Amino acid sequence: MSKGTLLYAQSGGVTAVINATASAVIETARARKIKVLAAKNGILGALREELIDTSRLSLAQVRALAHTPGGAFGSCRVKLKSLEADGDKYARLLAVFRAHDVRWFLYNGGNDSADTALKLSQLAEASGYPLTCIGVPKTVDNDLVLTDCCPGFGSAAKYTAVSVAEAALDVAAMAETSTKVFVYEVMGRHAGWLAAAAGLAGKNAAQAPHVILFPEVVYDEATFLAKVKATVASVGYCVVVVSEGLKHANGKFVAESEGSVDAFGHSQLGGVGPLIAATVKDKLGLKVHWTVPDYLQRSARHLASKTDLAHALAVGKAGVEFALKGLNGVMPIIVRTAEKPYRWKIRAEPLRNIANAEKKMPAGFIGKDGYSITAACRRYLEPLVRGEAAMPYAADGLPKHALLKHTMIGKRLPPFKG
Amino acid sequence: MSKGTLLYAQSGGVTAVINATASAVIETARARKIKVLAAKNGILGALREELIDTSRLSLAQVRALAHTPGGAFGSCRVKLKSLEADGDKYARLLAVFRAHDVRWFLYNGGNDSADTALKLSQLAEASGYPLTCIGVPKTVDNDLVLTDCCPGFGSAAKYTAVSVAEAALDVAAMAETSTKVFVYEVMGRHAGWLAAAAGLAGKNAAQAPHVILFPEVVYDEATFLAKVKATVASVGYCVVVVSEGLKHANGKFVAESEGSVDAFGHSQLGGVGPLIAATVKDKLGLKVHWTVPDYLQRSARHLASKTDLAHALAVGKAGVEFALKGLNGVMPIIVRTAEKPYRWKIRAEPLRNIANAEKKMPAGFIGKDGYSITAACRRYLEPLVRGEAAMPYAADGLPKHALLKHTMIGKRLPPFKG
Known part of the structure; x- marks a missing residue:
């Protein structure tokens, strides 16, 4: 005892x-x-x-x-x-x-x-x-050093890869008369781990995602648009995955949302997805749709x-x-x-x-084109999204979550004035 | 034969x-x-x-x-x-x-x-x-008349209810020092069926979603903001579900995105979620996050x-x-x-x-406050999201989708010049 x-x-x-x-x-x-x-x-x-x-x-x-x-x-x-x-x-x-x-x-x-x-x-x-x-x-950011991966990341990675694969089938079915370019925004302030995980959805160049915009690769609008245009021409549509941490050559976030910061001093991001979508629409004249799963990607038990x-x-x-x-x-x-x-x-x-410390993606994980993942990256990521983790649903079709009523321990000290 | x-x-x-x-x-x-x-x-x-x-x-x-x-x-x-x-x-x-x-x-x-x-x-x-x-x-819009419901809706409804329930747990855990208001945008041009489905996530007034903005109820900013403020005061946070079809008193969509229309003549919507989130941030000074699942909600097999x-x-x-x-x-x-x-x-x-024809939500399905669903609505919706529909995953952790190679029938007619 x-x-x-x-x-x-x-x-x-x-x-x-x-x-x-x-x-x-x-x-x-x-x-x-x-x-x-x-x-x-x-x-x-x-x-x-x-x-x-x-x-x-x-x-x-x-x-x-x-x-x-x-x-x-x-x-x-x-x-x-x-x-x-x-x-x-x-x-x-x-x-x-x-x-x-x-x-x-x-x-x-x-x-x-x-x-x-x-x-x-x-x-x-x-x-x-x-x-x-x-x-x-x-x-979910998978950015701790020394550990092979971080708990939480694998599930967000699986959510991302599965969601991209599913949405891509939707886009493919409708592309001739509807959306040609679909933009999917993933979390990841400084490291493109979740962006890379989206890459698991595609087994070849024709499969989505066709373009991944990593925070590790400086955003170049002209090259990006050319890639989207070429993909739409060859595949019929283009699925773009963009990390919230995408940066310009000057190091600034593409979506620097009002420059606000959280208590850890991190910039509060969000909105790079619609921004990239608007760029595609305006510059290429293609019909676009976009998604920002936000908290859904880190809470999808x-x-x-x-x-x-x-x-x-x-x-x-x-x-x-x-x-x-x-x-x-x-x-x-x-x-x-x-x-x-x-x-x-x-x-x-x-x-x-x-x-x-902060673990970035190894350079060898991003394809030479800057828009894809390498075989080494796939080898690293794949085991982390493997297997399904069953959970119970109630008779009403919703998950049976543990909603705890907390019992507090009695206080033994005067209040803290910090 | x-x-x-x-x-x-x-x-x-x-x-x-x-x-x-x-x-x-x-x-x-x-x-x-x-x-x-x-x-x-x-x-x-x-x-x-x-x-x-x-x-x-x-x-x-x-x-x-x-x-x-x-x-x-x-x-x-x-x-x-x-x-x-x-x-x-x-x-x-x-x-x-x-x-x-x-x-x-x-x-x-x-x-x-x-x-x-x-x-x-x-x-x-x-x-x-x-x-x-x-x-x-x-x-997924569930807006066909006479049929009790439309295939496709139940799955989008389940996706919505489950995603709101999961994300709400995330928001609840972080609310004291982070996001106070979470805005979830659902599809539904003219009928609030998917918005209503989100309501299945909450079994009582304290549970998310706390506010549902239906296309059937004219958007009133002041009342809405008061409701959000009161919810944050009592619950500690507020989860808002907003339909893409939310309208002003003059009948205009709150998010009339550049007034473009699709081939069916429907307005192309999207973006009401971030707009509502920005309103909350600016008018109430609360930290907000928002999600737009977009195609994910209708492709989440x-x-x-x-x-x-x-x-x-x-x-x-x-x-x-x-x-x-x-x-x-x-x-x-x-x-x-x-x-x-x-x-x-x-x-x-x-x-x-x-x-x-187009089936709207019955008036008896929306709560008197205009922001919730009634027991009758819940009785109607619940069976539609009931049960899980297993699907096979491959060894790599991704769904085993049928990706067909189509064999075309030989043409027997001259091309159509329509």
């Missing part, structure tokens, strides 16, 4: 499978008789001492999290600064941890969260408080990848195991051990090697 | 299950030893004598159509005018039918197509050519409704049976015979009662 509490928190944009990770964390810790609290709305809940008692959830509820998208305990876009600049917040976190005997902190997020977990682990060590901090990976779900569960389980072993300041990462058949394992990687 | 050929053609916007109808048409006719041709790109193929020989398809290929979205033989947006105005085209169609011994014509489309099938049936009768014309229903698929197969089968019985100028329509449990049957309805 272990002494101490495990605190789990979700951070940043949620995914179709982040709750699967939560599910694995809770179930693994519960099996080891460890009490699990979950911070409400990520690190904010830890700062405010708003802690959810997961022991009130039945095992069935915990397991149902594995097929529920979104973030069941709430997430947030709040990035802590350096130990110096945000010293009061880090101190408060340690105070809350002490007050609730939190010995293990699992922070489920991307590279910003890995940074926060790392700083907390350093602070705890320096202050002599016995705390083990683990960064648990999650991001109904179309999750089986591989991705397995990854999400595995990092949750390993996160708890690493924590209980006292592996402070690490992240369970996914290692690809074999290509054919695809095999993978989890190992611990120090957070200092991961925090704040 | 019947003499004569059956011609099948797809018309207008395709759906997730129109190929299931095609599949049923071919399989039913084949079982009766009837030769089936399919017009390439709808009525255009019939005019041009571009006819596909479906006997070259294996039974496995024909059955695979039932899980392939889009329009496998091509569709088109071409509406024939009156017998007087387009007399040369109708005459040409009859000439092509004669040349290929076409005795049965099944036209799979919406109310415009029903009109064409009706006119052809009248012309054939007047000219003494033994032709039976059947209008086979299909439209991966999320098709089992009921809808059954309807699509049934109208195809009945279409052939009615044709072979010589029921000229009818449409197989779906009749709801019982509510609990839901039961339905197919019967023949004269096309003259269906052509060119």
Whole structure:
């Protein structure tokens, strides 16, 4: 019987499978008789001492999290600064941890969260408080370094590839008298992983997507339009996939939406799809349609990848195991051990090697034309979208999501004025 | 052994299950030893004598159509005018039918197509050519009269309800520090059926969608904004569903995109979602996100409704049976015979009662506040999205679509100069 509490928190944009990770964390810790609290709305809940008692959830509820998208305990876009600049917040976190005997902190997020977990682990060590901090990976952007991929990405990738394949059949059927060019906008601020995933839909040059606009490749309108024109001439229609992070030669986003930024300092994007569509319409005079799936692509649990779900569960389980072993300041990462058949394992990687870094697409993953993916890219991506992850539907035809009523732990500290 | 050929053609916007109808048409006719041709790109193929020989398809290929979205033989947006105005085209169609011994014509489309099938049936009768014309229903807009619903709608409705439910969980998780208002744009030019379907996602006032903007309810910005503001205050966030057909009091579309029209004379819409989102951002100062699924909602075979698929197969089968019985100028329509449990049957309805009419949402289906659906609406919609329609995925994680190579029938007539 272990002494101490495990605190789990979700951070940043949620995914179709982040709750699967939560599910694995809770179930693994519960099996080891460890009490699990979950911070409400990520690190904010830890700062405010708003802690959810997961022991009130039945095992069935915990397991149902594995097929529920979104973030069941709430997430947030709040990035802590350096130990110096945000010293009061880090101190408060340690105070809350002490007050609730939190010995293990699992922070489920991307590279910003890995940074926060790392700083907390350093602070705890320096202050002599016995705390083990683990960064648990999650991001549809797939931009964490060292891990082969990020939980959440595979499902968004599958959603993207399947949606492009399906919509392309629609466009193909109607092209003679209706839409000639279809533009599909994908997420991905700085790395074209989801844009690349769309490429899985096409097995040859005639199949959609015919043009992928990567954030890694400077947008050149004339070359792009020529490619679209040639595709319509040869195929009869053209499906364009464009990343929200598409940039001009000067480094500016093509869709710099009013220059606003979020709490992490990222530009708020959106709208490059309609912009590219309008360009095609105006310059080529072709009928266009466009789609911006937005949150649909990262919450489509109904179309999750089986591989991705397995990854999400595995990092949750390993996160708890690493924590209980006292592996402070690490992240369970996914290692690809074999290509054919695809095999993978989890190992611990120090957070200092991961925090704040960003994995771009390798140059060898983008075709020479700048608009396609290479065979190497396909080999990398394909296992990640493989397999379907069944989920239960209710009699009314809608998914059976776990909609939890949270029981909060009583506060033991005065409110934080941060 | 019947003499004569059956011609099948797809018309207008395709759906997730129109190929299931095609599949049923071919399989039913084949079982009766009837030769089936399919017009390439709808009525255009019939005019041009571009006819596909479906006997070259294996039974496995024909059955695979039932899980392939889009329009496998091509569709088109071409509406024939009156017998007087387009007399040369109708005459040409009859000439092509004669040349290929076409005795049965099944036209799979919406109310415009029903009109064409009706006119052809009248012309054939007047000219003494033994032709039976059947209008086979299909439209995600669900706006055909007399039939209880339209094949294609149920799957788009399920896609909409599930996507709204999933995205709402994402928004809920992030609302405190990120998006407060999420705007989801649905198709539906003049009838709010798909907008209403989104309402299935929420079982109570706190659940998304919180606001549905129907084309049947005049858009009032001030009332709308007040409702959004109140929802954010009470729920913490607000999910808005808006129909592309949302109108101002003067009858103009809120998103009248450059006033362009398609071949059927419908305004080309799109963009009301981002417009509503911008209004919320500017007037309420709340962070917004928006999605426009566009073609994804009508091609998402991966999320098709089992009921809808059954309807699509049934109208195809009945279409052939009615044709072979010589029921000229009818449409197989779906009749709801019982509510609990839901039961339905197919019967023949004269096309003259269906052509060119448009079914709006009953007033009793929209809540008194103008932003929600009633219990009666829910009772009507729920059976249509019920059940999942499994489809095969390949080992690479993508759907196994039937991608047909068409074998064309040799031409017997000189080209048509229409």
